[in-house]
Amino acid sequence: KAGVTQTPRYLIKTRGQQVTLSCSPISGHRSVSWYQQTPGQGLQFLFEYFSETQRNKGNFPGRFSGRQFSNSRSEMNVSTLELGDSALYLCASSTGGASYNEQFFGPGTRLTVL
């Protein structure tokens, strides 16, 4: 079974631009969660989508948004990029049911904002 894939793996943008990151979950998984990892902050939860609906949301500004498609693939968008948005963005998938918490992570997208 293929794992969680994320594209692109690396991205360099400048302040003010916007970016879209993509995540393909494990086949059969309906829940996709997004996290931001920065040094010293651990993994900060952004949002979770289940069956194309946002089910949970973290404490990030509205510049961070996401969506999920009918095939469970998910995209995350960050508008008006700031230097502080430089981070590793991870997505994780799960079945979304009782095993929701046992999430499987992708390798991440490393975003650098200059």
Add this chain to the structure above:
Amino acid sequence: DQQVKQNSPSLSVQEGRISILNCDYTNSMFDYFLWYKKYPAEGPTFLISISSIKDKNEDGRFTVFLNKSAKHLSLHIVPSQPGDSAVYFCAASRQGGKLIFGQGTELSVKP
């Protein structure tokens, strides 16, 4: 407000000895706890979990202990191996809720 804290950013142990990684939480409503391991350039991988109705869960060399009164959990790795060198994250959640992660502890196991 950091609801899940890992106060030791790094830990170094000798191969064959025990590694103990600690995690504290503040929200008494958390009912499920997990440990993830992360190698560089890879996403975190699930290691072991424990429900709040238990105080211990064991899987091979890995054991997680939960002390609800102290709001503390720990991960024991016995014996430690060089391949265990990684960053370890603890996480907690309420039923159906989002996972809250700690900051991570970097474990280094020296041969």
